[in-house]
Amino acid sequence: MSSYRKFAYVYDELMEDMPYPDWLRFARQAWEKHGAMPKSVVELGCGTGSITIPLVNSGFEVTGIDLSADMLSVARRKMESTPQGSRLFREGSIRWVQQDMREWEVPDQVDSVISFCDCFNYLLEEQDVVSAFVQTYKGLKSGGIFLFDVHHPNTIIRYDEEQPFVWDERSVSYIWTCELDASRCEIEHHLSIFAREEQGGLYRRFEETHVQRAYDPEWMQTELAKAGFRDVKCYADFEWVEAGDDAQRLFYVAVK
Numbered sequence: 001m002s003s004y005r006k007f008a009y010v011y012d013e014l015m016e017d018m019p020y021p022d023w024l025r026f027a028r029q030a031w032e033k034h035g036a037m038p039k040s041v042v043e044l045g046c047g048t049g050s051i052t053i054p055l056v057n058s059g060f061e062v063t064g065i066d067l068s069a070d071m072l073s074v075a076r077r078k079m080e081s082t083p084q085g086s087r088l089f090r091e092g093s094i095r096w097v098q099q100d101m102r103e104w105e106v107p108d109q110v111d112s113v114i115s116f117c118d119c120f121n122y123l124l125e126e127q128d129v130v131s132a133f134v135q136t137y138k139g140l141k142s143g144g145i146f147l148f149d150v151h152h153p154n155t156i157i158r159y160d161e162e163q164p165f166v167w168d169e170r171s172v173s174y175i176w177t178c179e180l181d182a183s184r185c186e187i188e189h190h191l192s193i194f195a196r197e198e199q200g201g202l203y204r205r206f207e208e209t210h211v212q213r214a215y216d217p218e219w220m221q222t223e224l225a226k227a228g229f230r231d232v233k234c235y236a237d238f239e240w241v242e243a244g245d246d247a248q249r250l251f252y253v254a255v256k
Helices: 021-034 050-055 069-081 085-091 126-139 151-161 219-225
Strands: 042-046 061-066 094-098 111-114 141-151 166-167 172-181 186-196 203-214 230-238 239-242 249-255
Touching: 021 050, 021 111, 021 141, 042 050, 042 126, 050 061, 050 069, 050 094, 061 069, 069 094, 069 249, 111 126, 126 141, 141 151, 151 172, 151 186, 172 249, 219 249
Parallel strands: 042 061, 042 111, 061 094, 111 141
Antiparallel strands: 141 249, 166 172, 172 186, 186 203, 230 239, 230 249
């Protein structure tokens, strides 16, 4: 996997406006609604730990799983730089694991599995999604809650319509263009990133390519049910309202 290597080290700066508090709020509300505040949580696609670390600091036992070794390296450093980071690592409150979300596994079943920031859109074949659903079902305790979000198919189309995107800051900039395969509702993101060196003030340029695919919401719900999940619901944009075609993000809640 070539993506999320050099990009990992500028990711937090580029994504500083992402609504991480909203994802955390949604997760807590989902757990409260189901009367099952978890103790153990797996986060699939944990990235640099922007959701993982606040959960750990709130007392949850979290396993952060990601395919990118570089993203996990950044996450470890962030965790260790917090006042209690080293102690929590020693006590086993946080584990960082490099795994593929289609095949992930941990030694013991957990109370909840979460995956936010459209990680499931990076699974490019239907069978990939199905495999991740099946593995998640296996990894959850009975009554455990699975929470994740994806881009609505219309969001993928809108990316193509609204491109190009430009970010220009003193320390990092990018030019972002897209190519859409409408037949698969699949989009290829091309990023030219310019990162300022710490010494000398020169900018280092590197390229990143990321591919995402969106799936029909009804198909997603059907496949969750086939994997064994019950009480499968789909909500829109961090709110507890039924998702329609005007939704940008779809939030799925499923119970084992």
